[in-house]
Amino acid sequence: MVDSKQQWKAWLYLSPAIVLLLVFTVWPIINTIIMAFTEGYTALGNIGEQTFQFGIGNFTKVIFKFPDFKECLINTMILCFATVPISTFLALLIAVCLNSIKPLQRLLQTIFFLPYVTNSIAVGMVFAAMFNIVGTFLGSESQLVTSPGIVNYFIEISGLGNLIEWLLANYPNTISWLTTTYPISWINDGSTYMANMLVIIVYIVWNALPFKILILLGGLQSVNKQYYEAAKVDGTSRTRVFTNITIPLLSPMLAYVIITGFIGGFKEYSSIVGIFGESMGPPHDPYRLNTMVGLIYKELPLNQYGRVAAAALVLFAIIFVITMINLWVSKKKVHY
Numbered sequence: 001m002v003d004s005k006q007q008w009k010a011w012l013y014l015s016p017a018i019v020l021l022l023v024f025t026v027w028p029i030i031n032t033i034i035m036a037f038t039e040g041y042t043a044l045g046n047i048g049e050q051t052f053q054f055g056i057g058n059f060t061k062v063i064f065k066f067p068d069f070k071e072c073l074i075n076t077m078i079l080c081f082a083t084v085p086i087s088t089f090l091a092l093l094i095a096v097c098l099n100s101i102k103p104l105q106r107l108l109q110t111i112f113f114l115p116y117v118t119n120s121i122a123v124g125m126v127f128a129a130m131f132n133i134v135g136t137f138l139g140s141e142s143q144l145v146t147s148p149g150i151v152n153y154f155i156e157i158s159g160l161g162n163l164i165e166w167l168l169a170n171y172p173n174t175i176s177w178l179t180t181t182y183p184i185s186w187i188n189d190g191s192t193y194m195a196n197m198l199v200i201i202v203y204i205v206w207n208a209l210p211f212k213i214l215i216l217l218g219g220l221q222s223v224n225k226q227y228y229e230a231a232k233v234d235g236t237s238r239t240r241v242f243t244n245i246t247i248p249l250l251s252p253m254l255a256y257v258i259i260t261g262f263i264g265g266f267k268e269y270s271s272i273v274g275i276f277g278e279s280m281g282p283p284h285d286p287y288r289l290n291t292m293v294g295l296i297y298k299e300l301p302l303n304q305y306g307r308v309a310a311a312a313l314v315l316f317a318i319i320f321v322i323t324m325i326n327l328w329v330s331k332k333k334v335h336y
Contacts, residue, residue: 036309058310066311068287072295078197079291080265083204088257090205091212096246098213099220109217116210124274127203131186131275187275189283196282196289204271208264212257219253220246255330259323266319269293292318 039057062069098108115123185191186199227249231241247254272280272289280298281288290298292315299308 032309032312035306036313038306040306058306059314061307062310062314066295066307068290068295068298069311072290072292075197075289076266076268076291079200079204079268080262082201083208084258084261084265086201087205087208087212088254088261091209091216091257092250092254094209095213095216095220096242098217109214112213113210115207116214120207120270121274123207124203124271127199128187128275131199133185133188187282191282193288196276199275200272200289203275204265204268207271208261212261215253215257216250219250223249251330251334255326255334259326259330262322262326263319266315266322267293269297 036058037054037056039053039055094112098105098112101108186195223246227245228241231245236244268291272291272294276282276289279286280290280294287294287298292311296308296311296315299311
């Protein structure tokens with residue numbers, strides 16, 4: 001412990017970081033709260049010393065009058081509640097498998113972790129190329145040659161095309177977003193909402209796996225092996241070992257990845273931009289897949305900073321409530 005007479009040195013060493021936090025983190029948060037409760041706030045009005053009224057008018061405009069607020073909230077909720085459970089479950093299975101093998105374990109860990117250190121926009125562009133339909137003009141429109149793309153090509157050569165056609169014939173309303181002709185339009189002009197959402201979910205799940213695998217694998221490697229040895233002596237099945245030993249001992253790590261997953265899910269933005277660009281949707285329906293963060297970025301150039309700040313606080317309130325619910329559940333289910 002630092003001697004009380006020498007604490008000034010510690011404060012001196014911490015002062016650069018504290019100043020940076022105050023300037024670039026604390027003050028922007030305070031300023032955002034002030035702008036959110038200042039009705040009709042604009043940057044030009046503030047420079048011109050215009051007087052503003054204090055109130056909650058910005059929040060009512062965001063919730064009830066923003067044309068895309070409801071759609072953006074629904075998109076964000078779908079992406080969040082669809083990707084977090086799937087990615088957590090897959091990460092747990094992969095972590096258990098990686099922990100149970102010895103040959104090439106470190107190499108596989110590195111391979112699984114590579115997407116985490118790769119730029120998300122670049123990865124999104126790769127996914128866009130995989131699901132994209134490429135057209136080549138050979139003289140006139142009547143001579144258009146269409147390439148199905150990697151994903152559709154896999155569907156054709158794997159025989160899944162027959163399965164898709166059977167599903168369409170027997171359950172046309174369930175998967176009506178698929179087409180009976182190839183290639184399927186996943187993200188191109190004319191693509192459906194469900195096809196677009198499926199591509200985004202696949203990308204987010206794939207992109208979220210590395211971090212969760214790393215956390216869960218670290219937790220597995222720190223588990224006392226005596227529990228597994230005792231279960232082996234008792235002849236306990238692998239299923240019961242997984243449900244009664246592995247999951248309870250990993251519950252703190254699972255709670256952590258679930259909470260951080262929900263927080264990251266509600267802030268989803270870059271993955272959609274990486275695949276669809278700034279339009280946040282296919283050419284025929286721009287901003288179809290816009291999220292809460294995308295709505296904030298969309299409104300920023302309009303100089304309505306009061307409404308943008310209110311939207312940011314609404315998003316913060318949603319994340320805060322979901323996080324508190326997760327923490328409340330964790331207190332009852334997590335074994336420390």
